[in-house]
Amino acid sequence: MQKETASPNAGLVSNLAELTGASEPALRLLLSILAAFPIAALHRLFVRKFEPLLQHIFFATCGFLLCIFNYGFDSYHSVVAIWITYLLVRLLHHAPKQLLIINFVFHMSYLVIGYIFTESNDYDIIWTMPHCVLVLRLIGFGFDISDGQKPREQLSNDQKETAITHIPSLIELTAYTFFPASFLIGPQFPYRRYQRFIQGEFHEHSGAVSAGLKRSAVGVLYLTIRQVGAMMIPDSYLMSDEFRSQSMLMKLVHVGIWGKISLYKFISCWLLVEGALMCTGFTYAGKTTDGENDWSGCSNIKLIVLETGSKMNHYVQSFNVNTNSWVAQYIYKRLKFLNNRMISYVAALAFLAVWHGFHSGYYLAFFMEYAIITIEKNVETIYAKDVIPKYGDILENSTTCKVVSFVFLKIYNIMFMGWCLIPFIFLSYDRYMHVYSTIGYYGFIMLGSFVVSLWSYKFLRKSNKTPIDSKEKTN
Structure with missing residues (x-):
């Protein structure tokens, strides 16, 4: 090594x-x-x-x-x-x-x-x-x-x-x-x-230094949380016998917290760099809806989306934003001639994986990102077409339902992010598979269950459509 x-x-x-x-x-x-x-x-x-x-x-x-x-x-x-x-x-x-x-x-x-x-x-x-x-x-x-x-x-x-x-x-x-x-x-x-x-196009706009110092202060906060968290749950802990001896519930909690702490390592550094760029006056992005100067032109993190998000796609939208935008502009959109969004998306993810390196962990992490986002989109489609028309009044107007839904999705969000980060952080097959075996391969089992459930639901839904239903739909 x-x-x-x-x-x-x-x-x-x-x-x-x-x-x-x-x-x-x-x-x-x-x-x-x-x-x-x-x-x-x-x-x-x-x-x-x-x-x-x-x-x-x-x-x-x-x-x-x-x-x-x-x-x-x-x-x-x-x-x-x-x-x-x-x-x-x-x-x-x-x-x-x-x-x-x-x-x-x-x-x-x-x-x-x-x-x-x-x-x-x-x-x-x-x-x-x-x-x-x-x-x-x-x-x-x-x-x-x-x-x-x-x-x-x-x-x-x-x-x-x-x-x-x-x-x-x-x-x-x-x-x-x-x-x-x-x-x-x-x-x-x-x-x-x-x-x-x-050329001085941004010099006339005020507020750059104050925006930069605020962003940097948030970066220092995240860095502090990261350092304290890493001392409590270091990467090595997930490889230890102590972690293996924990109950399954505690393992899931630790993996979720560890995943957040691991993200904060990247987030804190990006926030500090963004703060410095803002102080330079480099990041002007026009006016906000309130008419204030917007200095988020080089922001790599959307903190509110990241911290309040409940889906894997929220991480994609809020984490390493400029790299994702670069890949979208120079790889994904340049493959428009293929006339296939799925192929373009897979090619973009493959480029990102190679760009990171040859460790199998990168490829597994990006594959799971693709798989989870695809499943989420399918679930959202079913929810919008089949659930909302029947139960929308209850689900969308009940505060209890909204709170329960948010808590459930947030737990799912944190747990699966920790799961996906395991190969990204541990990199080599023997190390990340050691951690996966310790936690019972729960992510793979859940992904497999989601896929089977979706296929079964679509099959049953299609089978239950009678000729009369199809004729009425046509009319």
Whole structure:
């Protein structure tokens, strides 16, 4: 198993990591995210008054230094990716199809080869982590350059928003790619947003700093909950004999809580990055319904939907929003020529799984996401067509029914999210199957039961339709 090794810049940070009990790579990542706040302050107070070239140099330099601080010599992987992208754009911008194919294949191949040589059984904080963010950014950049060479009437509304008609310089592309601290863990955003920001389109709008500080405060809260929760229910607990000895009910409760805590690891970091981007004045998204300035343009988490949601689809809608939007715009919608939404959706999920790595846990997690969402849609259809017409007055007007329904769905929501996260966190087959065996494979059993029940219901419903019923329906 590959172990997290100390950075070449060992010293104060390694001592601090030992003192706090955190791994050095994780601490360096957190410090780099926090460094985005003074960088934002420097830009707001001084740098944004300068010409665009100096701003590009500022962001490119800050981002590259943060990359070196985290990954040392391995930062050359990011530099190579940027230079190759720039070279491809310069050589092939008049041949959009060739540019798309070569740019896509190069970046995905480079990332996949990186996974082959570095992947272990843990969620490693090494150069492949920011590189997977960079891959999406540069692939999207290639798509936007290609769209910019097409007649505007051939583009969709989304493509019109992101199309690049003027080829950026190498320093512009570097600054966009290394924009602090989004290049480390996201979020994704198109080059046109960066361009509009540098051109000063967002500077006149107020409220960015206060919105950023509020978002960051929420991030600190989630980070605190995550750290306390991880001490109470660490990943290793689910592999332990103590967990195995618990009652089935307590196992389900622990898996549900553990799943939430695991999500908070990602959520807290994204919230902190969003806060820094807001403070920079980068995330302007227009006006809210109340006429206030909206600074949620790069938000990667919809907290209200996430915390109040009762379906698996609510997690998809609220978690890692910008990556999901990127996949929808550059993968799912680009497969429109297949004329099959199901194939496009499966292809998008397969791309996401490969983008994460080769661990079987990723593929199982995304398969279960697909299966659960498909089942939920079928249940919702049956509920709307068969249940509501008969019992809608009672179900929709009874407070008791609404409360019972919400509590039941919320329990289901938390339990199944914990179940789906097990392979995503434990990654290797032997580890996540060990946990699944400990909890009696309950998720697989429930999924199988749902599928059989749906098939049986549809079969019986179809069988109970008499010729007279069909004739009356036709009339």
